[in-house]
Amino acid sequence: MLVLLPPSEGKAASGRGAPLKTDSLSLPGLTAARETVLGELVDLCAGDEEKAREVLGLSEGLRGEVAKNTELLTAGARPAGEIYTGVLYDALDLASLDAAAKRRAARSLLVFSGLWGAVRVTDRIPSYRCSMGVKLPGLGALGAYWRAPMAEVLPEAAGERLVLDLRSSAYAAAWKPKGQVAERTATVRVLHAPTRKVVSHFNKATKGRIVRSLLTSGSVPSGPAELVEALRDLGYEVEAEAPAKAGRAWSLDVLVDEIH
Secondary structure, rough: EEEEOOOEEEEEOOEEEEOHHHHOOOOOHHHHHHHHHHHHHHHHOOOHHHHHHHHOOOOOHHOOOHHHHHOOOOOEEHHHHHHEOOHHHHHOOOOOOOHHHHHHHHEEEEEEOOEEEEEEEEEEEEOOOOOOEEEEOOOHHHHHHHHHHHHHHHHHHHOOOOEOOOOOOHOOOOOOHHHHHOOEOOOOOOEOOOOOOOOOHHHHHHHHHHHHHHHHHOOOOOOOOHHOOOOOHHOOOEEEEEEOOOOOEEEEEEOOOOOO
16 A cells, blocks of 8 residues: 655754765655755755745744755754654654554655655655745746656556555645556545534544554555445445546545544
């Protein structure tokens, strides 16, 4: 199984270890594109601070994020699973997984990023600020920029596995599974059952719990239909819609009564 996750807006501080090595990151086919975005971002943030803040969509209170981006080439790096924080990652709680579940997480979790394209949770990266919705002056919208390199790399990364897509719309724009990969893909919404509405905080927390449940159970569904059964066995209420046409993804709604 390959699980596609969004990053977190907020991030933990960079580590004190060795700095980033772009050629050591997973999915080496993305290295050139990563280095291009990285160079553009560092140059932007090393120049006019107000322009950088505007481009990155940062409030006055987040002015320090601009300075942090200027140090991306020299800051200490730590595993991406420790860098990403927030509601989904708090619920996932990678650090508390047992050894077997951590190995499954290393193989199966892929975090999408405006800066890196996508990284595994074991890839060592510095803390940064650059969402997929950013339009860098020299590259334009990052969601569009990443489509070509992702289209080259992600089908191979998915292989013959089930793809569980938990990304938000901004990050889903960077890669849309097609053909046979799409047919093995399940996109998930989390709905408040009484209202049938998506609630952002609730949505993220439940997605984190879903991933944790799959990792700790050792469940290895081979396709979307098997995923539905696995989630129901784990106690989730799931409604599934198979695609009407070939080459389309499945749509799954996970219904939860309580918002927490």
